[in-house]
Amino acid sequence: MSDRPFIARGFHSRRPAENANRIPPGQYETRDFPVLSAGPTPRTPLARWDFTITGSNGRTVRWSWEELRALPHEQPTVDIHCVTKWSKLDTKWEGVSVDTLLALASDGGVNETGFVVAFSDGGYTTNVPLSDVKGGKAWIVFGYDGAPLPAEHGGPARLLIPHLYFWKSAKWVRGLRLTERNEPGFWEQLGYHDRGDPWREQRYQGDP
C-alpha cells in the first residue's frame, strides 16, 4: 500500500508530549466536549423510557428508567476518541456495565449470539461484535462528570464503548439487539468502518 506520508512543507508538531502515547494516530487532544450527531436531539420523557435487550430467539428483557438506575453502578474514567479527530482524556462516567445487563438478559432467556446492534431514539443504530461489549469494556451510562448526562451528549442514557471510535457509543440508546450475523448500522452503511478501532485507525470502510 502506497501510504508513505507526504511531508507538509513547513509544518511542525505542536502537540504537548506528555499525553502523546494516549492519543491514537491522526487524533488530537481537546479539552472541550464537541457534540456530533446527524439530526435533532431526541427527548423522550423518562416515564416512557425503557431499555431492552432482545435475543435472536425473540426473548426480550426490559428495564424501566428506575429499574436500570437501581442496578449496581460503576464509575469508569476513560479516554474517548471521535472519528472526526478529537480525543478527550480522563472522561468520568457513571452507569451500569453491559456485563451486568447481559447476565440479567441471559437469566431472562435471551440467547447469546455473536453480534450486537445498539438502537436509539431517533432511529440511530450501530453494530459491534458481542466481544466488544463484554468483559468490562462497555457501559450504559447516565452520568457524566458528576452530573446527569446532558441530552446533547446522549442523555438520558448512552452506550459507552471507549476502546472504539465514539460513533459506536450510541447516544440516546434504548436497547441492544443480539444478532446471529453482523448487521451494519447507520454510519457503517454510509462508508464508515465496521469495527472502528482508533489505534488501528479504522475510520472508513477499507481501512485496515
Next chain:
Amino acid sequence: MTPPLARLEWKVATVVDIRDETRRARTLVLEVPEWPGHLAGQHVDVRLVAEDGYQAQRSYSIASAPGSRHVELTVERIENAEVSPYLCDVLQRGDGVEVRGPIGGYFVWRSEDPGPLLLVGGGSGVVPLMSMLRHHAANARIPARLLYSARTLDDVIYRNELDALAATGGAEISIALTRESPGDWRGFRRRIDRAMLEEIAWPASEGARAYVCGPTPLVESVATLLVELGYDASQVRTERFGPTG
C-alpha cells in the same frame, strides 16, 4: 447509498489557486489526482505530516459543486490551532497537501431529492451548504432558501456569490448579523430564533428537507426549533462544527 468499498487512499493534491474569502477564511482550490467525484455536503480529511513523523488530521467540508473540475475547501483560521493556521497562512499555490475522500453519506443533498430545500448555517458552517447551493443553481427543480448567521458583514463568506444568487432568483438568501451591522443593513440583526425560522423556513406541510450546519449551540437550537415547527426529525440533517482547529 453506495458506500466506497475500496480503501480511501491518501492522495497528494496540488494547490492550484487560493482565494481570500474574509479576514479569517480562505478557499483552497485543489487538483486532486483521480478524484472520484463527490456529493454536495461531503467532506475530505486533510493530513499534515511533519519532518519528525508527527501528523495531524482534520475534516473540511467541500465547497465546490459536484462535477467541478477542482475540489475547493474553504478553511476558517482558528487562532492557536495547528492545522487551520497552516492551511490559511503557510500553504501556497503550487504546494502539495494530502487529502482523502469524499467522506460522509448523510449530510448530503442530491438534485433529485424531494421537497423545497432549507439551508441554515452559522459561520463557516455555510461551506457545505454552499456546495448544495451551487449544485442547486445548476439543477434547480425545487426552490431553495438559505438562512446564514455571521458575526459581521465582513465575516460573510461567499458574499458576492450569494448576492448574485439572490439577484437572479436562484435561491432566497437571508443573512443574520449577530454582532454589528451597517446602518442601512436590510437583513436580520440578531441570532437565529424561533420568529426568524417561522418567517424563513418552509412550512412543515410543504415537505421540506433541512440541512443545518454550524457551531453546536446554533445547530442544537435550530434543529430543535424546526422539530417544534413540525418538521419530521428525519428531514432535519445536521452537522456540528466545533472550534477544532
